Amino acid sequence: MITVEFLYRLMGILTGTAAVINLRDMAHPSRYANAAFWGLWSVSFLFGSALPDLANGILILAMVAVASLRGVKASGGEQQTLAERSASAAKFGNTLFIPALAIPAVTLFANVTLGKITIGGVALVDPKQVTLVALGLATILSLLLGLVLLRPPLRAPFVEARRLLDSVGWAAMLPQLLAALGAVFAAAGVGTVVSTLAAGWIPDGAPLLSVAAYTVGMALLTMLMGNAFAAFPVMTLGIAVPLLVTQLHGDPTIIAAIGMLSGFCGTLMTPMAANFNLVPVALLELPDRYAVIRVQWPTALLLLATNTALMYFFAFPH
Numbered sequence: 001m002i003t004v005e006f007l008y009r010l011m012g013i014l015t016g017t018a019a020v021i022n023l024r025d026m027a028h029p030s031r032y033a034n035a036a037f038w039g040l041w042s043v044s045f046l047f048g049s050a051l052p053d054l055a056n057g058i059l060i061l062a063m064v065a066v067a068s069l070r071g072v073k074a075s076g077g078e079q080q081t082l083a084e085r086s087a088s089a090a091k092f093g094n095t096l097f098i099p100a101l102a103i104p105a106v107t108l109f110a111n112v113t114l115g116k117i118t119i120g121g122v123a124l125v126d127p128k129q130v131t132l133v134a135l136g137l138a139t140i141l142s143l144l145l146g147l148v149l150l151r152p153p154l155r156a157p158f159v160e161a162r163r164l165l166d167s168v169g170w171a172a173m174l175p176q177l178l179a180a181l182g183a184v185f186a187a188a189g190v191g192t193v194v195s196t197l198a199a200g201w202i203p204d205g206a207p208l209l210s211v212a213a214y215t216v217g218m219a220l221l222t223m224l225m226g227n228a229f230a231a232f233p234v235m236t237l238g239i240a241v242p243l244l245v246t247q248l249h250g251d252p253t254i255i256a257a258i259g260m261l262s263g264f265c266g267t268l269m270t271p272m273a274a275n276f277n278l279v280p281v282a283l284l285e286l287p288d289r290y291a292v293i294r295v296q297w298p299t300a301l302l303l304l305a306t307n308t309a310l311m312y313f314f315a316f317p318h
Helices: 005-024 031-047 053-069 082-116 127-150 156-187 190-201 207-225 228-247 252-267 279-284 291-314
Strands: none
Touching (some): 005 031, 031 156, 156 190, 207 252, 207 291, 228 252
């Protein structure tokens, strides 16, 4: 059975390769620090499931020490000039979009089909992890398509991955760390605290205030945590279930769906969501680190207001 460990192995290979390339880059001013950071993360991905919790904790603390003391810095080597990139874009044209568009297309197809495949009565893919496994397979297929269509040197994917990881730096870890933080918050009973505060501040029978507390709260907590999936259990258990569903008899399906969308509005406005808002800056080599957020926040606020209105009008009996 293919499980999420499949993705961990892929990430372990990727970060391990980035560590090796950094270590071999004699011109890199921070090659030892970079190699140590990505190497430690590679060990965590490859062997973390087999290591005791203490060992995994030591790995994370070591990564924090490396990032804090020496930093993870980008290298100026092995990059194409603007003229070379322009010539490459003109040569391949819209073919460049095929590998990128293959990822969502293959993920969707694999997500629908993989969960139904069994071998000897055993599911091919862990039913709880079908989407993640599908994304991993789609990424591999996209890489192969890129190699066939564009014919770069075989080392190009690893060199470019190393360049991107070095450009993003320690922030590449944020999605993983913040997802873990969400689980810690839920286990610590933060949802109960939020529920108590909301009950004390929101008057009984005030659906608009309750809805706004949930949607705006989802956006704000997502901005702090950088992950709507991490904020969702805290805010849903704290506000949606006791106030919107139990007290006001709202439709839980509509409330949950729009609540998650409200969290995504927060994703558009925070640097904590590094994979969405900092990685594009690194990819496009923009001078303003927060350029993506500056463009997105007006749309995010408009969508948040729209989500609040949709939940108020459609989730409750009128």
